[in-house]
Amino acid sequence: WESSITGGSTDIELAVKFTPSSAGELYTARFLFSSEGQTGYDLSPVEVRVYSVGFDGSPATSLYVADEFTEVTVEDQWIDVDLSGEGIVFDDQGFYLGFRFTETGGPGMGRDLDGYVYGHSYVFLQGEWFETGDLGFSGNFMIRAVAGLENTTREDVQELVTTANVIHENMENVAAIINGNSTGLPAYEISGEQNITFPTQSVRTDSMTGYNVYQVLDGADTLVATTDPGDTTATISVPANYVEYCYEVSASFQTDSYGLISSKKSNTACAVPFTSGDTDFDSNVSLSDLLSVADYVLEVLVPTEDQFRGADVNDDRFINIQDVVLIVDIIYGSSARTLPSFAESIAEVSMRNGGGTSLLLDLAYDGFIRGVQFNLTADLSDVMFGSAMLNELQEGVMINSHTLEDGTTRVLAVNLNGGLLSFSSDGFITIPVTMNTGRGDRVKVGIQDIQLIDQNGESIPVNARGDGSVALELIPMQYALYQNFPNPFNPVTEIQFDIPDISTVELVVYNLMGQEVRRLVNGEIQAGYHRIVWDGLNNQGEPVSTGVYIYSLTSPSFHSTKKMVLLK
Structure with missing residues (x-):
């Protein structure tokens, strides 16, 4: 190993993928902790964990979580953790072996950079598993496993390692894992002696039979459901809503050597069943629930977390009019909420x-x-x-x-x-x-x-x-003509008037002899409050003389006149 790394968080896990192409039982975990290339890490304990290999190749079901932490007492030496009494059984897809950090300051895990092969070493970070190469610090973690494989006795164990460039005293009992394949490996020379090749694993003939779901009770766990191997979902009927129920899962295998065996149970997972659309927790969806959800949408009321879960019928993490409509469907027994929409128009x-x-x-x-x-x-x-x-x-x-x-x-x-x-x-x-x-x-x-x-x-x-x-x-309720401002004026004044409906309107300025001086408005205008400015010019664009003038507003249903004075 040429380097080392630590997690820096108790949520981070490191693991190595082992794929021996044969089912078996895990007996020993081996870890080499180190501060190589670093300033030094704390020798804090770790929590050993084992996972099955999922259909996508990533860690899936938990096969083992240690009840007690493993103390890290030395660096740059192998530390063995005895797992022989834990019943950790894996299928022919292999398993992941690793640990979770329990402190933020260490320990450091040794890393083999020169022998790195993609697909072996993984990090659990922010809720997801990543291969080290995908994170930009490629390297094989110094983790090995001792296991009894199918068609072997408990004494005939094999050590599974992540790289093939390691010399062991008992080469005939070593299965090296290279890129997920334990066959066709090259020969290695030991101190000038004859070349020894790694053996090819036997082809397994057993199969996984399914998953077992147990309800966790105070007295003893009770088997409540089983599934087929390809079915990872189980539906369980419970006697009442709004009560917490807890479950654990194990996997079952039918093997030639051991018969029917089961893995160790997973971590406990708990859930609280509820009725969709029910916000008052009476397990019934009624008009009162509908009105409550409408108040949530309008933000008249703020739902609790449990009320939000019941109100969010379509489970999109929002409460809106769609949830209201779906609750109406629940109340009236409509199947509309399960039908696709065929509307194509906008x-x-x-x-x-x-x-x-x-x-x-x-x-x-x-x-x-x-x-x-x-x-x-x-x-x-x-x-x-x-x-x-x-x-x-x-x-x-x-x-x-x-x-x-x-x-x-x-x-x-x-x-x-x-x-x-x-x-x-x-x-x-x-x-x-x-x-x-x-x-x-x-x-x-x-x-x-x-x-x-x-x-x-x-x-x-x-x-x-x-x-x-x-x-x-605002639209005026009736016609109106207002006194101009300013008045008297020189030479500009403003005239305001109100029109309640769209109409043909004339606004005309006359002299005292009744002669038209200036036509300010002549045509159809919209309803509203209007204002217009007279600049003291006549229809020919010439300034008018000082004097008194009359202005008139006329429509088919209204007529009004007022006087104004021009002073120069």
């Missing part, structure tokens, strides 16, 4: 100004809608949103809104009877607004995070038309 949502007193949401979609959720953004010092309502009243439809902590207003609508939401070209949802702005000021309202749910409980692709916003502006 829905389009747009907003328009409802005369400054409301916000209108329009929906263009050629399919069916069961639920909707969206957020409105605006400066709440300028506008306040009222309770949203559907343009077409429907029995059994719940539509609620709530202002979130960040100032956005969330709107949610769903048919509690499991039916659809009606919408038409006249509009989908109306939201009353109260504007706190000056005359003619505008307020920008945006729409974000739009979610539409179809008849199958699936999300519908949706786009917001334009930039997803609309400018709200």
Whole structure:
């Protein structure tokens, strides 16, 4: 070995993959700890661990976790750990042997850099296993295993090593593991004597029979389920929800030499069963659960961790309108939540100004809608949103809104009877607004995070038309013409007037003889608050003289005149 390495964390494990192509039982673990190439590590204890080889070649089921830590007392010498009484049985896929660090300062593990072969030495880091070469510090960990292989006696053990360039006294009982293959290895010369080759392992004829699942109880563990070799999932019925149940798993093998054998049980894993959609823990999904989930979506209530798990029906780590629709399906026994959506079209949502007193949401979609959720953004010092309502009243439809902590207003609508939401070209949802702005000021309202749910409980692709916003502006209730300002003036003044509906309007300035001096407006204009400036020029672009002038606002349903004075 030319180097060494340590973990620096108690969550890190080091392991070596052994693939002798034969089933067997592990008797001894051998570790060579070292500070080679480093400034020195602490001789802290380690926790020996053994794993089976998964279908993807990575560590899988735990075959062994030591009950006690192994003390590391020396460096640069082999330390043997007796495992002969632990019943650690592995199949023909091999096993991983290694350890977990119990302290952050050491010990260091010896590393063979010159003899490195990819696929042997692995590190468990941040919840995943990585080969050392993939992490940028390739090298074989100095870990070996003594095992009894199939078709051998307990006394006829073989030492499994990770490199072939190591000379042993008893060469005929050594199986070297090179790149996952123990056959076809080269010969090695020992002190000038004859070449000795490594033996080829026998072909195994036994097989794995499956997995055993045991429930961990105070008295004794109870076998509750078995699975086939290729099935790594077991479904277990329990008497009650919201109670913790704990389990352990072992693997079973049918061998020619040992008959039916089982591996050591895995670490204990615990789970708390629950009913999806149930937030009050009565194992029943009802309207009260539905209303609670709606409050979670609107952030009126904050769910606990257990309530969140029950409310997140589709298990996407979010609570939204889709979960609300799926809970409706659970309550009414619909199978919609298990059906795929065949909708291919994209829905389009747009907003328009409802005369400054409301916000209108329009929906263009050629399919069916069961639920909707969206957020409105605006400066709440300028506008306040009222309770949203559907343009077409429907029995059994719940539509609620709530202002979130960040100032956005969330709107949610769903048919509690499991039916659809009606919408038409006249509009989908109306939201009353109260504007706190000056005359003619505008307020920008945006729409974000739009979610539409179809008849199958699936999300519908949706786009917001334009930039997803609309400018709200108060619309006057009646016509009005105001006194110009300033008055008297020289030579510029402003005239303000109100138009309640789109209309053809004339705004004309006359002299006291009734002659037209300047036509300021002549045509169709939009409803709203308007202002226009007269610069004291006539229709020919010539300055007018000092005097009193009359200005008149005329529409098909309104006429008003006022006087103003030009002083030079």
